[in-house]
Amino acid sequence: MTDRVLIFDTTLRDGEQSPGATMTHAEKLEIAAMLDDMSVDIIEAGFPIASEGDFAAVSAIAKASRNSTICGLSRANFKDIDRCWEAVKHAAKPRIHTFIGTSELHRAIPNLTMDQMAERIHDCVTHARNLCDDVQWSSMDATRTEWDFLKRTVEIAIAAGATTINIPDTVGYTAPVESADLIRRLIAECEGGKDVIFATHCHNDLGMATANSLAAVEGGARQIECTINGLGERAGNTALEEVVMAMKVRSDIMPFHSNVDSKKIMAISRRVATVSGFPVQFNKAIVGKNAFAHESGIHQDGMLKNAETFEIMRPTDVGLTETSLVMGKHSGRAALRSKLSELGYELADNQLADVFVRFKELADRKKEVFEEDLVALMRQNEAVEDRIKLKSLRVVCGTDGPQTADIVLTIDGVEKSASTTGDGPVDSAFNAVKALFDHKARLQLYQVHAVTEGTDAQATVSVRLEEDGRIATGQSADTDTVVASTKAYINALNRLIVRREKTAPDHDTKGVSYKDVGQ
Secondary structure (H helix, E strand, O other): OOOOOOEEEEOOHEEEEEOOOOOOOOHHHHHHHHHHHHOOOOOOOEEEOOOHHHHHHHHHHHHOOOOOOEEEEEEEOOHHHHHHHHHHHOOOOOEEEEEOOHHHHHHOOOOOHHHHHHHHHHHHHHHHHHHHOEEEEEEEHHHHHHHHHHHHHHHHHHOOOEEEEEEOOOOOOOOOHHHHHHHHHHHHHHHOHOOOEEEEEOOOOOOOHHHHHHHHHHHOOOEEEEEEEHOOOOEOOOOOHHHHHHHHHHOOOOOOOOOOOHHHHHHHHHHHHHHOOOOOOOOOOOOOOOOOOOHHHHHHHHHOHHHHHHOOHHHHHHOOOOOOEEOOOOOOHHHHHHHHEEEEEOOOOOHHHHHHHHHHHHHOOOOOOOOHHHHHHHOOOOOOOOOEEEEEEEEEEEOOEEEEEEEEEEOOOEEEEEEEOOHHHHHHHHHHHHHHHHOOOEEEEEEEEEEEOOOOOOOOEEEEEEEEOEEEEEEEEOOOHHHHHHHHHHHHHHHHHHHHHHHHHHHHHEEEOOOHHHO
């Protein structure tokens, strides 16, 4: 373990706790399979006590895993730990991850004294270790915990049988030099510190999550907790793709490595962006659309002569192809299957046939179909079981109002129509939907992205709705922005209906009280 760093991916737990990023059962299993296939060391599959759905997902992932250790999160109580073990015990390599907030601020929430908290840590880690040989303990808000107490709790957890000690920067407060020094000091001064693996879990509130994680490795940590695309609470977490590629590119100053297959990074990045509803920003390191794009004349000239002049890694290192397969109306099924496979989509023959028809329809409206068009096209295949479906939409807009929308929806199999006005075509269309399906959901987010260039570009629209604490995100793409907006709005409503009918608020991951939720 002197030079190998374990990659602990928590996309399915911390990542999914991002408001609006909830994934379906099938989506969680799909992402877990991709993580397992790319040789991620530990997959934190969820928070089993949070809901029946989370328990079922963690249990299914544990049974299906081939390579990775499967981990579940639990609070510092026996009920949580027992439920976690029930979910992960079927894995070939199970792990229980239990935590408690140790800083003064977090100790005040359960109103525990230092001695009471120390006793609880001992009892819970001991209980977990009696169930499972692989136990991880986390000191939530460790970077703001008093040194003496942090040292004391770490030693208690080690003595009770924890095999991994995680030191989270829960609020993204620390700086790289502090991160390295803290890990180095814990290993040197804690009894048993040299006999366990120290881990780091950094949030990105000040934009230093990846730097803090790599600094912790320099200080002796040998496990990095991270997520695909940096997904996570608030500003997110350390991004898996960033730490893996940083260690690969800068092996001269960081003589560490992971076993993650970097060539599969781009495929899983795009898939996570799709199922979570959180698009990757264009200038995102490693996986953003512009990460390997060059527009400046000086840069283009340098790239043509020697790619290394302006690229510190090759596109193929993360799974991109150096040459682009141009897709258009003359492309056949074989070409479409190949391109979709490159993008991380493996389709059965009947699925391909359906997508091929819609691909041809799009290609007839566009001169060239880009990779982003295909991703947007695939998103249309991922709708939840729809109670509401758009049959037709006609809008009238312009300088001479009012703006109107005539819409026909199929709701629970029954066709309904309405004509409404609004402040612009999109507002009119949304009002028409609400006229036919009354609801109290509040529009939290409306974003439009032209995913390709030109006046015939597809628009990808993201809509986020909130109702009684439940949040749902819908996405759709179309060359008609108003149609894409309406479909995204309806998609979000359908997802909200599923959450309303199948998930009790007090059993949802987002509904677990602040004092109980980890890291």
